[in-house]
Amino acid sequence: MTIDWANFAPLPALAGGLLIGCAAALLILGAGRVLGASGIVGGAIEGRKGDAAWRWSLIVGLIAAAPLSRALWGAAAPVFAAGWITLIVAGFLAGFGARLGSGCTSGHGVCGLARLSPRSAVATGVFMATAFATVFLVRHVVG
Amino acid sequence: MARNALGLIVGLIFGLGLCLSGMYEPAKVTGFLDLAGRWDPSLAFVMGGAIAVALPAFALARRRASAWIGVPIDLPTKRAIDAPLVVGAAIFGVGWGLAGVCPAPGVVDLGFLSPGAAIFVAAMAAGMLTWRAVADRRLPGRGLSAQDA
Numbered sequence: 001m002t003i004d005w006a007n008f009a010p011l012p013a014l015a016g017g018l019l020i021g022c023a024a025a026l027l028i029l030g031a032g033r034v035l036g037a038s039g040i041v042g043g044a045i046e047g048r049k050g051d052a053a054w055r056w057s058l059i060v061g062l063i064a065a066a067p068l069s070r071a072l073w074g075a076a077a078p079v080f081a082a083g084w085i086t087l088i089v090a091g092f093l094a095g096f097g098a099r100l101g102s103g104c105t106s107g108h109g110v111c112g113l114a115r116l117s118p119r120s121a122v123a124t125g126v127f128m129a130t131a132f133a134t135v136f137l138v139r140h141v142v143g
Numbered sequence: 144m145a146r147n148a149l150g151l152i153v154g155l156i157f158g159l160g161l162c163l164s165g166m167y168e169p170a171k172v173t174g175f176l177d178l179a180g181r182w183d184p185s186l187a188f189v190m191g192g193a194i195a196v197a198l199p200a201f202a203l204a205r206r207r208a209s210a211w212i213g214v215p216i217d218l219p220t221k222r223a224i225d226a227p228l229v230v231g232a233a234i235f236g237v238g239w240g241l242a243g244v245c246p247a248p249g250v251v252d253l254g255f256l257s258p259g260a261a262i263f264v265a266a267m268a269a270g271m272l273t274w275r276a277v278a279d280r281r282l283p284g285r286g287l288s289a290q291d292a
Contacts, residue, residue, distance in 0.1 A: 004181035007174055009165060013185040016164020017192020023157035024193065025200030030149045032210035032217050035157065037247035038235075042271045054150035059250055061154020066254025068155065069162035078168045078252045080259025082242045091249070091263040093238030095270025098246060099278075101231020102221070105245040106157075108232070109190060114197035115218070122224050127236030134240030135176040 024111050027058075036107025037062075038098035101127070145212040158251045164189040167251045169243030169259075176240055238270075 024035040031054065033040075044055035069075040082090065098104040101123055103112060108127070112120020165171040166189055174183035204216050239245050244252070244263050252260030 001178065002181050004174055004183040007171070007183045007185070009185050010188045013164045013166075013188035014192040016160040016162070016166065017189040017194075018196055019156055019160030019163060020189065020193040021196025021200075023153045023160060024197040026149065026156065027153045028197075028204045028210070028216065028218075029200055029207070030153075030211045031146050032204075032212075032214050034217070034219065035153065037245070037250070038271070041246055041250065041268070042275070045268050045271060046275055054146040057147040057150035058154035058157075061151040061156075062158040062161075062247060062250045063154075063254040065155050065158020065162055066167075066251055069159055070255075072159075073163070075162045075167075077255040078248075078257055078260070080169055080242070080244075080252075080257060080263075081173075082169070082259070084259075084262050087242055087244075087259055087262040088266040090238045090242035090244065091266025092270040092273075093234050093241070094245060094249075094263075095238075095267035096274045097231045097234030097236070097238055097270075099231070099271050099274035100227050101233075101235055102219075102228060104235060104247075105239070106247055110193045110197055111201070112219075113190075114194045115201045116198075117219065119219075119221060119224055119228060123228055123232040126229055126232035127239065130233045130236030131176050131240035132178055134237045135173055136179055138241065139173075139177055140179050 020106075020110060021114075024106075024114070028111075034107060034111045036103050036111060038095070038104040039102070039107055042095075042099050097127075146214070149212065157247060158254070160189075160193070161248050161251050164192075167248045167255075169248075172243035172245075172248070173240075176243070 027033050027035045040055045040058055044052050044059060108120040108123040113124060161167045175186035207216060210216050242263060249260055249263045249267060253264060
């Protein structure tokens with residue numbers, strides 16, 4: 001294994017992670033909900049009665065963070081290397097799979113592990129494994 | 144309305160964390176997922192930092208009956224490690240690995256007016272609504288439990 005020292009940035013990663021943890025802490029202690037992006041977005045677009053407005057507010061906050069981080073420290077626009085067909089397949093699988101599996105990187109990978117939930121530990125292990133395998137296939141076998 | 148205000152603040156902090164950590168950038172994510180190439184371990188620090196704060200918060204939440212705004216604390220109750228959990232996580236991982244984008248960073252990237260993010264998020268919404276349609280057909284009236292995490 002070779003480490004990509006040029007891109008390895010542990011301090012911003014850790015600081016960003018601490019902020020994400022603060023967001024999860026604020027939502028569970030403040031509003032009693034688990035910070036799981038796929039569940040929050042899924043519930044918002046399904047338009048659950050009486051339970052959608054806070055989800056949309058959170059989504060607006062996520063979107064507003066982009067221009068704010070650009071203003072605060074000059075965050076550059078992200079580069080999407082994948083073509084549009086790949087993005088459609090990837091988005092569909094990520095959305096369907098996260099709902100079927102009751103969570104994604106935030107719900108299982110952060111909040112679930114922080115709750116010491118065996119379900120989330122299994123889910124995180126499985127999606128990490130298939131994500132590693134997918135990147136390996138795309139970059140080193142097919143690509 | 145307190146819940147909506149909290150939602151907005153939580154979304155902002157969450158989004159700023161994703162931007163600061165670099166996780167909003169697909170190449171940063173695929174750099175972490177590419178163990179066989181030049182590996183960038185940064186994302187392990189994102190998860191570690193997030194869990195370090197969230198762990199005591201959830202421990203505290205478990206001992207409290209209600210949240211600050213007075214509503215009950217809604218912690219997941221499902222315990223079974225069943226097929227939907229494993230199959231869903233497996234499918235999710237393939238989607239995540241294909242583009243290097245998971246749901247929250249996809250939504251954040253909409254704020255950078257990135258066309259790629261718009262395509263990803265639209266397809267993600269379609270995938271979520273498809274799951275809902277399938278779940279409702281399988282268990283009419285009840286739906287599969289949509290409990291998050």
